[in-house]
Amino acid sequence: MENQFDLVIIGGGPIGLACGIEAKKAGLSYVILEKGALVNSIFNYPVNMTFFSTSERLEIGKVPFVSNNPKPTRSEAMEYYRRVTTTFNLNIKLYEKVQTVTKVDDEFSVHTSKNEYLTKNIILAIGFYDLPNKMDVPGEDLQKVSHYYDDPHKYAFQKVLVVGANNSSVDAALETFRKGSEVTMVIRKDEIGRRVKYWVKPDIENRIKEGSIKAFFNSSLAAIREKEVDIMTPEGAITIPNDYVLALTGYQPNFSFLKKIGLTLSDDEKLIPVHNETTMETAVPGIYLAGVVCGGMETHVWFIENSREHAYKIVDAIKEKMLNQSGAVLR
Incomplete structure (x- = not known):
């Protein structure tokens, strides 16, 4: 046969x-x-x-x-x-x-x-x-949400929310930031992932420290809407403007x-x-x-x-x- x-x-x-x-x-x-x-x-x-x-x-x-x-x-x-x-x-x-x-x-x-x-x-x-591991939050099926990241140019001069703290999330945050995006990270734990590439980890930590990239630790994404997102932080829920969500959760x-x-x-x-x-x-x-x-x-x-x-x-x-x-x- x-x-x-x-x-x-x-x-x-x-x-x-x-x-x-x-x-x-x-x-x-x-x-x-x-x-x-x-x-x-x-x-x-x-x-x-x-x-x-x-x-x-x-x-x-x-x-x-x-x-x-x-x-x-x-x-x-x-x-x-x-x-x-x-x-x-x-x-x-x-x-x-x-x-x-x-x-x-x-x-x-x-x-x-x-x-x-x-x-x-x-x-x-x-x-x-x-x-992809879904977040199961309202609005996750909106067109502006992606579980994959490809080219940073797409996000130039946009308000971008990156969910996650491992290699893909860190790469996306740094590359979109350097294309002029206003980047916010939502991180479930209290630090950047320990398996992040050793030559990249200091870069993201320094960008967060200086405030170029905003990071919410011990936090989770609560809801997504067309022009904003809700984030649950240790201090309570907050709402911020948003154009794109990169949910790089594995x-x-x-x-x-x-x-x-x-x-x-x-x-x-x-x-x-x-x-x-x-x-x-x-x-x-x-x-x-x-x-x-x-x-x-x-x-x-x-x-x-x-x-x-x-x-x-x-x-x-x-x-x-x-x-x-x-x-x-x-x-």
Whole structure:
């Protein structure tokens, strides 16, 4: 069958590509399915984003990642992963969203927006960038509210409210401020996030200290209207004028999809998909996890640099399983 493979990889980000590389090296037939552009999450990062990691820690397939900067940029990363895809001539289908995964006898049927694929093994390398953590406040559905930040020029000379205190929020606050925005931050805790990039943290703290950026700590956004917002502060509720809200409150994996295909999640607030940390196989035999999805709500645990090894673990496990089933040696 034309669309029958040893392995279907769902997700065409860096870890999905790494899994494809290892599958190809092992002689497995495979296909990578990506609902958007190549490395879609990176494509949707802010245009001026700089990675925390150095370039060598983002490498896959032993292909060198040469950057012009100490820390690579979004555009450099997209070019690098495109070059890796070309180097290995990876079998990847872009703009093809997986809709359902069902078990048919001893195989999985993977239905997408364009095709159906049959396979005995699936890797979920789906990341977490698609579903923002909602604030559940009145007005969150207004057009001026965004859970994603792209280009600071859009917000030039506007009154911008940034919700959050981690890397994406801090980058948005600083970049829009430097484009002439009047920036206010609403921060749930009493300080800037401790995981903020070390070369950026002093910058935001100094801008807040000098008053260039207004910050409300131990506070929350209470309501959003077309021309103003309500903020609940330790001193009580206040209302300030506002043009745009950047609600950069983090993201989460697609738990409904994971549950729909039969995966079991931990019964605590972390919602970690149950899996074998040696093989990365889930409680559903034949379905494996790779990358940040392994952490459930703990999206800060897994990164490109520490989850590249998932590709090796999974492909080795699949090879061993196929060897046990057939007695044939895979090259």
